[in-house]
Amino acid sequence: MATTSSRSNSNPGSDDDDSTPAMRRLRRLSLHLLQPEGPASSHLAPAACAARRRLEADAAALAAYMRGRHRAMQARVYEFYVARPELQTPVELPTAAHRELCFRQMAALVRDAGVRPLSLMAADPAEYFAVMEAVGGLDISLAIKVGVQYSLWGGSIINLGTKKHKEKFFDKIDNLEYPGCFAMTELHHGSNVQALQTTATFDPVNDEFIIDTPNDGAIKWWIGNAALHGKFATVFARLILPLQGKGGEPADMGIHAFIVPIRDLETHVVLPGIEINDCGHKIGLNGVDNGALRFRSVRIPRDNLLNRFGDVARDGKYTSSLPTINKRFAATLGELVGGRVGLAYSSVGVLKVAVTIAVRYALLRQQFGPPKQPEISVLDYQSHQHKLMPMLASAYAFHFARGYLVDKYSEMKKTNDEDLSADVHVLSSGLKSYITSYTAKSISICRESCGGHGYAAVNRFGGLRNDHDIFQTFEGDNTVLLQQVAGDLLKQYQQKFKGGTISVTWSYLRESMSTYLSQPNPVTARWEGEDHLRDPNFQLDAFRYRTSRLLHSVAARLQKHMKTLGGFGAWNRCLNHLLTLAESHIESIILARFIEAVKSCPDEKTREVLKLVCDLYALDRIWNDIGTYRNVDYVAPNKAKAIHKLVDYLSYQVRLVARELVDAFDLPDQIIRAPIGMQSEAYAQYTQFVGF
């Protein structure tokens, strides 16, 4: 891990001359921090840059461009909850009460606000994700509770079931008559889904499956909705067919999904053979009731197999349109990609909230200042700009990337195109992983940048961080997902040499791999003018160069190590390299979308502001990885220095429009809620909250 941020590479201005006499002034200077006195007529550092033209930002115009077609729906959700104070989540709430409130919040959305999430998901996924983000604005627990009910439980019926299942379950899931669970993870297995141990054995005599938990490690764990509210669970289990294996042994057909009733529809009592325990208090998301389930010979009708990709006939014979266990497994898991899209989407929403609070407070908060002059806003400190401005730029970058992801996902759902599916699978894995990791780190930085007042629960960072934390793990552990991205890149790389097709998202690899593999150009490596550094072509080339180089070198390393270590060993030997490759690729995609969004902006002033933000995003990322670029002389030392300087300057420029940039996120005060993040009267709202 990096203990120090990108500052670590900091070593600008090495115009080293000793000049002993001036050191006396330095000493005085070194004491200023504690003792802000002295005669120096000073002004703020950034003033040196003020000669250049200052951009003006129009928050309303920015918001209009950022705002998608789902703003009306989100506003409707916000307004619904704002009008119902009894549905607001208090700052402190015991787990039991939080769970009940969370269910009431969800029920009100469906029954009172008339939102039908499952219908939305089926008809207009993009709108469904927008609703998810909006309810997450009320309480992230609610978004996850809704996600369990609709994305997971509902999604398993839609995506893995067939007509008979939809007829029986769709409406009752949608109107919440059937709250349900998605019982995949076990105590011993989360990431390695193929190693799940729960069994579903077909009983041809009674035409039933028998669900069993063979050992403690196979207890279904972390199952949302299970501790309290669920009436059904989609249980992932190994399908066992007696007599169908070699020599009449039982055949293990791999992982399939089954609908298992877990509580009585009338009495809500847990059904016989099922043991449910409460997973208890969590770091966050305590509005969601996670439970652990053990099955002891629980019988379900044959019809309860979700049989889209594989079916068992009355006589116990297995049929499937897909030839192998692995293909069926991939198809099954592939259908669950929507959850990942939703998490990437919502994570951007969480980042926006955190950044908005931190930036507004940094503008409000004043501490220290030049001698005999008023104190200055903490956002005027270079170190504070360094913490928050690239983060603000990233929130913009991710905003456009998630729009792209949702579009692709919606298109996939419409067309069922196979190549597009593969593309969306990798894109969602990569963006989910990259964005949630970034947001998780950023919330901590925001808290710290708000000092003591950032530690008050009412100011939100604790709740946001605790609730969001697990976004890095569920729906696919980030480290595992990045490996899927890397694996796909290697596949694409291979296809380049085989002359096959390459999916649209990374066609750049095909177009210009050879360029990237040639030696860096010693002339452009020295170009350090601002126009050049702010040229999107330079930026994108740098990102893509890095990806291509990492891809090419890891392929060679894998090949080398496979000889001695085998496939698994070689992969592990190159694992850090592979993860860096995946991140680099995702960054390339994000930058490309951002550049595209800047270009497409019709209003010139707004486009200029977005361009500034995009430049900061791009150059900050390049600077963070400057070691890589320097190592291969892609940039000369002076160019590296120029990039560093420009990142500081752009951070200062973005700071000048930071207020407008966060206002453009268009988040109402009732969603921000933190007193220190209010658009006006923040201190007054804070003292009032405490009781003065």
Add this chain to the structure above:
Amino acid sequence: MATTSSRSNSNPGSDDDDSTPAMRRLRRLSLHLLQPEGPASSHLAPAACAARRRLEADAAALAAYMRGRHRAMQARVYEFYVARPELQTPVELPTAAHRELCFRQMAALVRDAGVRPLSLMAADPAEYFAVMEAVGGLDISLAIKVGVQYSLWGGSIINLGTKKHKEKFFDKIDNLEYPGCFAMTELHHGSNVQALQTTATFDPVNDEFIIDTPNDGAIKWWIGNAALHGKFATVFARLILPLQGKGGEPADMGIHAFIVPIRDLETHVVLPGIEINDCGHKIGLNGVDNGALRFRSVRIPRDNLLNRFGDVARDGKYTSSLPTINKRFAATLGELVGGRVGLAYSSVGVLKVAVTIAVRYALLRQQFGPPKQPEISVLDYQSHQHKLMPMLASAYAFHFARGYLVDKYSEMKKTNDEDLSADVHVLSSGLKSYITSYTAKSISICRESCGGHGYAAVNRFGGLRNDHDIFQTFEGDNTVLLQQVAGDLLKQYQQKFKGGTISVTWSYLRESMSTYLSQPNPVTARWEGEDHLRDPNFQLDAFRYRTSRLLHSVAARLQKHMKTLGGFGAWNRCLNHLLTLAESHIESIILARFIEAVKSCPDEKTREVLKLVCDLYALDRIWNDIGTYRNVDYVAPNKAKAIHKLVDYLSYQVRLVARELVDAFDLPDQIIRAPIGMQSEAYAQYTQFVGF
């Protein structure tokens, strides 16, 4: 911020050759993650290194060396609480109940266990810090509650008061008869203590001070013990002397500390003129009752001025042994350095707990594996070693650094040596800042590395992170403290040129500044043998080179910018650079102490293990900042690559003794508590906790 970790710089093994035909195998490989099948006979990557000799670690011998002279006292504290189950903090607890429990925990320590913290602090500070760490093992809230009562409230009497105050308060603070507060921070001012606005105006007629809160921004905020338990507060306020200023105006004598009774000793009712509100629920530390105080003409006797550094006579005349307001202010704040030492110390304790849980679980948890072979421990994955092994090494490094800090602090308290005081001030600022930032980030990485089970509250990461989070802010914001380190370095730098003395801790600057300022040696820049890279001289030289270079270049930059921007503006213009310098200096100190500790270890086997850990610490830090070293050609590209490779290899080597390394922290299971962090039967303890 760095979104990607040091992997970002990853680009090892560029033995690029295309070899199209082998790509088919790569494709198969790329699918292994989801579909672990295939014929490859594979073994684990690290096996390639297994040819070299494997170290053996003896946890008991390691523990014996690590263990200081305070182990007996810590064991006594642990055993006391373990024997009193009613004093354990449950996993979930409402704020009100937590606060009461926390007070009972503290009272039991003093009254039942017979520990007298204030006496300890006065007689043997090192033992006091060991007690603080031990009670933090029970509940970090308790450590902070004890810290408020003794380090802050008690410390203000001992360090800022005189004989009359100690006679009246010492025993009653020590036996908890007088719970008290330390009322420094105001709503508008935390870091900038000199700008506090609360006033204490002398009334010569009644021989009293009148304490006033002039506006909402001056409300004392975040005051521990104030919401519920405090009977007194040490209030920091501007001392105003009527008629003593120019032309008979009131004179503002700057910040002084006053003892203000806030609740009736008998009835515990809040005294007249004082308004106390509850700061409410916090991200963590909810066992501590923070309050906000407003004073309306509250009168206290003249004797209640803590008058060690300045006094007011009966006739209103001011006397002091120190000539200026700034000197008095520095002396006053200088006495409060103990709190900072305590936080650095305790933060290392928190890091050890988190790392222990994460490492033990990573050894237990198995997921995926080579085809047709058992799954492997997640700590066998290169990515997991990359996350946890440098962190484990850092915990060791910090352990020795904190020992050094406490020794220096104890010596200072004994000798009152002025140079030593300055040294301890900077050392404590730097280590507190560096260690708490590192620990805060590490807890999040530990949570994430434990996946879903890391999210269960019972497994501790949430509580540890939430409680520890504010360590980065209180007792001095980390960003502000690092600037004090940088300021001091500049002072030392100046003295080098003036020929004055340089304090012992950074004498290296004097000894060899000229070496560091010469051009890097083009020969050694290419040395890449393991013996060279693992030579402590190379490592320390690299760390110190970096510090010296950053110091020299920032001094030149400051001097340049002062001409146009003035002192404050120049400082701000170089702020990121200054912060990097401060971190680099602290890292140099930490490494030097670690190398010293390795050398001093009498047992050869143990010394070898510690050397391994120290090498990983050193080279991982160098690799993290490789951009800096490459930029000035301190290391050639091939050497950079060799360092990277060696960091991976050393991480693997440390992984082989990771169990013993965490066992050597000597933390009893009752302090670790997390089921997944138990030394044995972790899964069974976990299922049992949940109710199976």
